[in-house]
Structures are given as C-alpha cells and as structure tokens.
Amino acid sequence: MLFHVHIDVQVPHGIDQDMLKQLSEREHERAKELQLQGKWTHLWRVAGKFSNISIFDVADPAELHEVLNSLPLYPFMHVEVTALCRHPGSLELNK
Known part of the structure; x- marks a missing residue:
C-alpha cells in the first residue's frame, strides 16, 4: 500500500542540542535503511521548515505505524497520513 505522509518535526524549546544532534544522526540512518528496503520510496524536504513530504510503500497501515514509530524523532513529530x-488516468502502466 502506498501512503502520502506529511511529517512536521516540533522540537521542544530548551532541548539539549547534543541530544538533538544524536537523534538527527540516528534519524538519517534509519531513513536510509528504510529507503534501501524500498519502504520509504520518496522523501522531500519542505523548504524553510523542519518538515518533509514522503511516500511509503508498506503492506498495510499497521506496518506504516511500526515504521513511523521506529524513527528516532517520532516523539517530536506531527504526522498526517x-x-x-493508482489513478485510472495515470500513465504509469503496470505498476
């Protein structure tokens, strides 16, 4: 199943900057793993924000929930799914 996911990261004021740096590094590694597995198929930054628009290709909503929960920054995320x-007018045939 394909899911469009809009993620806004809302880091609390006063968070320890070293901890945030570590979480961000772990977040990038986890995102890389999920992309290499084919689960996180598209990832775009929203210009000027700590935000992204993504496409996930997972088995079902439960797997998407597990994937999102595995992200180190998940506790600070506002997520819209x-x-x-497929649209019948799409030119992407046989996908």
Missing part, C-alpha cells in the same frame, strides 16, 4: 491508490 493519506492512503493512496
């Missing part, structure tokens, strides 16, 4: 399906 939209399930996607």
Whole structure:
C-alpha cells in the first residue's frame, strides 16, 4: 500500500542540542535503511521548515505505524497520513 505522509518535526524549546544532534544522526540512518528496503520510496524536504513530504510503500497501515514509530524523532513529530491508490488516468502502466 502506498501512503502520502506529511511529517512536521516540533522540537521542544530548551532541548539539549547534543541530544538533538544524536537523534538527527540516528534519524538519517534509519531513513536510509528504510529507503534501501524500498519502504520509504520518496522523501522531500519542505523548504524553510523542519518538515518533509514522503511516500511509503508498506503492506498495510499497521506496518506504516511500526515504521513511523521506529524513527528516532517520532516523539517530536506531527504526522498526517493519506492512503493512496493508482489513478485510472495515470500513465504509469503496470505498476
């Protein structure tokens, strides 16, 4: 199943900057793993924000939930999820 996911990271004021740096490094590693597994198929930064728009390709909503919960910055995320399906007018054939 394909999911459009909008993630806004809302880091609390006063967070320890070294801890935030470590979490961010772990976040990048986890995102890389998920991309190499084919689960996180697209990742775009929203210009000027600590935010991204992503496409995940996972088995079902439960797997998406597990994937999102595995992200080190998840406790600081506001997440909006939209399930996607192929549009009949899409030129992407046989996908």
